[in-house]
Amino acid sequence: MSSYGQTLFNANLRRYYSFYTGGFIAFVVFVGILEMFGVPNKILGYIFLFATILLYAGIGFMSKTADVSEYYVAGRRVPAVFNGMATGSDWMSAASFIGMAGTLYLNGYDGLAFIMGWTGGYVLVALLLAPYLRKFGQFTIPDFLGARYGGHAPRLIGVFAAVLVSFVYVVAQIYGVGLIASRFTGLEFAVGVFVGLAGILVCSFLGGMKAVTWTQVAQYIILIVAYMIPVVWLSLLHTGTPIPQITAYTTVLPKVTALEQEFNDKASPKGAAEESVRAIFRERAAAADDRLMGLDTGGAAFLAAEKKKLDDKATELKMSATYEPKAIEAADKLVRDFPTDPAKAREQWSKDKAGASARAANVKAHAEAFAGKDETARDIAKRNFLALVFCLMVGTAALPHILMRFYTTPSVREARRSVFWSLFFIFLLYFTAPALAILVKFEIYGNLVGSSFAALPAWVSNWAAVDKTLMSIADINRDGIVQLAEIVIGGDLIVLATPEIAGLPYVISGLVAAGGLAAALSTADGLLLTIANALSHDVYYKIIDPNAPTTRRLVVSKALLLVVAVIAAYVTSLKPGDILFLVGAAFSLAGSAFFPALVLGVFWKRANQLGAILGMTLGLGVCMYYMYQTYPFFGINAAPWWDINPIAAGIFGIPAGLFGVIFGTLISPAPGQEVQDLVDHVRYPNLKDDLTTKTA
Amino acid sequence: MKLTEKHQEYWRRNLSLTAGLLAIWFVTTFVVSWFARELNEITLIGPLGFYMGAQGSLIIYVLIIWFYARHMNRLDKEYGVQEGEDD
Numbered sequence: 001m002s003s004y005g006q007t008l009f010n011a012n013l014r015r016y017y018s019f020y021t022g023g024f025i026a027f028v029v030f031v032g033i034l035e036m037f038g039v040p041n042k043i044l045g046y047i048f049l050f051a052t053i054l055l056y057a058g059i060g061f062m063s064k065t066a067d068v069s070e071y072y073v074a075g076r077r078v079p080a081v082f083n084g085m086a087t088g089s090d091w092m093s094a095a096s097f098i099g100m101a102g103t104l105y106l107n108g109y110d111g112l113a114f115i116m117g118w119t120g121g122y123v124l125v126a127l128l129l130a131p132y133l134r135k136f137g138q139f140t141i142p143d144f145l146g147a148r149y150g151g152h153a154p155r156l157i158g159v160f161a162a163v164l165v166s167f168v169y170v171v172a173q174i175y176g177v178g179l180i181a182s183r184f185t186g187l188e189f190a191v192g193v194f195v196g197l198a199g200i201l202v203c204s205f206l207g208g209m210k211a212v213t214w215t216q217v218a219q220y221i222i223l224i225v226a227y228m229i230p231v232v233w234l235s236l237l238h239t240g241t242p243i244p245q246i247t248a249y250t251t252v253l254p255k256v257t258a259l260e261q262e263f264n265d266k267a268s269p270k271g272a273a274e275e276s277v278r279a280i281f282r283e284r285a286a287a288a289d290d291r292l293m294g295l296d297t298g299g300a301a302f303l304a305a306e307k308k309k310l311d312d313k314a315t316e317l318k319m320s321a322t323y324e325p326k327a328i329e330a331a332d333k334l335v336r337d338f339p340t341d342p343a344k345a346r347e348q349w350s351k352d353k354a355g356a357s358a359r360a361a362n363v364k365a366h367a368e369a370f371a372g373k374d375e376t377a378r379d380i381a382k383r384n385f386l387a388l389v390f391c392l393m394v395g396t397a398a399l400p401h402i403l404m405r406f407y408t409t410p411s412v413r414e415a416r417r418s419v420f421w422s423l424f425f426i427f428l429l430y431f432t433a434p435a436l437a438i439l440v441k442f443e444i445y446g447n448l449v450g451s452s453f454a455a456l457p458a459w460v461s462n463w464a465a466v467d468k469t470l471m472s473i474a475d476i477n478r479d480g481i482v483q484l485a486e487i488v489i490g491g492d493l494i495v496l497a498t499p500e501i502a503g504l505p506y507v508i509s510g511l512v513a514a515g516g517l518a519a520a521l522s523t524a525d526g527l528l529l530t531i532a533n534a535l536s537h538d539v540y541y542k543i544i545d546p547n548a549p550t551t552r553r554l555v556v557s558k559a560l561l562l563v564v565a566v567i568a569a570y571v572t573s574l575k576p577g578d579i580l581f582l583v584g585a586a587f588s589l590a591g592s593a594f595f596p597a598l599v600l601g602v603f604w605k606r607a608n609q610l611g612a613i614l615g616m617t618l619g620l621g622v623c624m625y626y627m628y629q630t631y632p633f634f635g636i637n638a639a640p641w642w643d644i645n646p647i648a649a650g651i652f653g654i655p656a657g658l659f660g661v662i663f664g665t666l667i668s669p670a671p672g673q674e675v676q677d678l679v680d681h682v683r684y685p686n687l688k689d690d691l692t693t694k695t696a
Numbered sequence: 697m698k699l700t701e702k703h704q705e706y707w708r709r710n711l712s713l714t715a716g717l718l719a720i721w722f723v724t725t726f727v728v729s730w731f732a733r734e735l736n737e738i739t740l741i742g743p744l745g746f747y748m749g750a751q752g753s754l755i756i757y758v759l760i761i762w763f764y765a766r767h768m769n770r771l772d773k774e775y776g777v778q779e780g781e782d783d
Contacts, residue, residue, distance in 0.1 A: 109732065112749035116725060119754050123721045126761040127714050131768070245751065249742030367746035369732035378733075386729055393725070411779045413772070416765035420758070427758050434750035603711075680699060683707060684777045 006410060010079050017082075021221055027051065032507040041506050045184040048510040052222065052517060053199035056215045060203030063211035068550050071208030071557070072139040072533060074408040078213055083414075084421025086213045087405045089220035089522035091118075091426055093169075094176025095583050097223060097519035100430075102491025104437035108366040110381065112434065113388040117587075119423060119430050120389070121396025126419035129397060130406040132602045132682040134415035137407065140530075141400040141594065142538040148601040148678060149612040150671070155538055157616045161593035162400040162534045167568065169399075169586040170527040174572040176520035183466065183496075184513040190573045197569050200521055204529050205558055212525045213408060219518035220425060226515025227429055229508060230498040234439045237502060248435035252442045256366055259445040263484055264362045270450065274363075276477045277485040281360035288353035295345055303345055310335050359485050366441060380643045388584075391650035395587025398594035400534070401526040412685040440494050443501050449484045456482070459500035463493055471497075528568070532561040584647035585627060592619035592653025596661045604665075605679050611665030619657020623649045706775040713767060717760050724748075724756045 031047055069075050078086065096118065104111040136144055141162060146155030174193055181192030203215050235244035239251045265271040294302045314331035317324065339345035364371050370385060372378035396402065405422075409415045448460065453475050463471035470490035473482065496516070499508040536557035541548055548556075596615045600607040629638040631646040644651055681687065728735065728748050735745030772778035 120725050120757050123757050253742045367743045413769050420761045420765050431751050431754050685772050686777050686779045
């Protein structure tokens, strides 16, 4: 494309998206007016859900294409700034948007591993990969492995790893879509999943990467606006300054720290009240412990005796002169819920003990790094923090759906700029999340704690009614006043409830939900396309039928997209285990499989096919083996190496992969001249008499 | 295709820039986090260790990438390996 054409295209893009942003703001105002006229919240939720999905489908429809280059890499004409926004929303998933501030609220400093890991990884992308991949300029990441190392094996291992990693990750996204859709509209979870999926498919199905790119830009604008409004408002409310990213640290954090100290100081009135609640939880923990010991010695007989005690208590209450329906109901419930056999009893009482002990503990200081009861525990926390940061960073620089985005810029120069814009747009949300966590913490520590149970804020009872795991509150010590130890909060509540906490109208809650939906949908879009492209381009076109005509390649790709999407939605509807673990696992797996082979492929000319094969299988193998051995889900529970948690398995997998590439390379001959030429080709943005890899 | 001395020099300068920026990245990430407890004793904008993890390191990452892009795009021109007129 001529430079004049590209300039005109850029100018048009800016105009379209300015109109779009204005239109979206007008839409939010319009829904706000509907709310003032008394339209019920549920209807407002539907309007947001369907209007945004229709919008994405519309963009997808307008970007429909039958051109291979447009389908796979958006015609390679996406300017740096727009590719940055698209990468931003491709990157920021439901976990970033909804989960991260919650993790920070619950874990304080130790949650920052995600903030640092998921931004610092872009330094590796920028310095080690993006410009070189852009110069290489094909369609997928396995493409690079196939061309650089030769033969089908590196490409196929790449396809396997890309599909594995992306699939694990996409399941987590679709889960997020279902969750938001069901919570804000009252649709059933499974229905929500398929409504969201329809939005994803219309978009990528018609226009591939081109449609996904322009939709992602639109989604970025929605998600960043939705994230900022409540936080800025909350900051204005508490500090009088609308810059939460500064006031949270200068003004609010010291107040939170002061409150934490007060809660832990038994001599202060608040500390004494907390202590009275903690004493009750200590008793409960001790009682659960007694029962566990009784079970150890008495077995089934002990269980029967315990059950009889509860039965007697319930009967006694029913016979007593003063009739107390509530007490009877509670006693009956205890009898009903009593575990039926010793194994179940052990499980439940262990859980009771752990839960009560946790709530009997002192408040952890928000800013304290690597908290632990002694030096050893602190050391383990530090080691795991650093290992997790490392895995998240290297994994970031190895996720195929992110690396693929840098094929879509017009030039190497734009690719370099584009990484800067990507991280800048991601940074806007990531440097706000810790501030949001502090502001919400202050709201809860400062205002909710100490208020009366008779006059709880509306948002507390609303969320407690929706989901007990998100918000549960009970007057344990019966003093009528809320203590911190009486509140249990789920991390996902923080972002979703912020508008209500800040006292904003419901329309902003709807906006936040739409933002979360945009984050999940945009990531799912990119991931599904990565899987379908790896299968259709790398397996079908490059290996099975290299002479396939263009139309057939696109038909195969779209058919695969549909199949993969349906399988992913099906797996999601089974609600598989721990979603957060799945997301974390994807990073360790991607880093171990791809990073060494990709980076050494550019920076070490000697690296060859055997090295790549050995490195990728060894890295992936070690990583999977460690997860399999240590993650409780698989039931083996082997002793962890150096106390490293399974989520950071990449700390072993990545060096293993690196070693594999080096070892395999050194025991086999150096690659031929054309590979050396290819490496020079990717290293220099422009070489005279150079070979060319730009093919459509 | 034969690389000229100038081409070799371009690549060497790229490597040293990359290595230098990676060193900054490493210190910002791992060394600073290692001493987070100690840094928390210092208060600048909040406790320093916490602030670096929540915001300071992120700002440094953005700056590293910005600097790299600017510097390399200039280096391309200096060594005559820049791309065509497209912008």
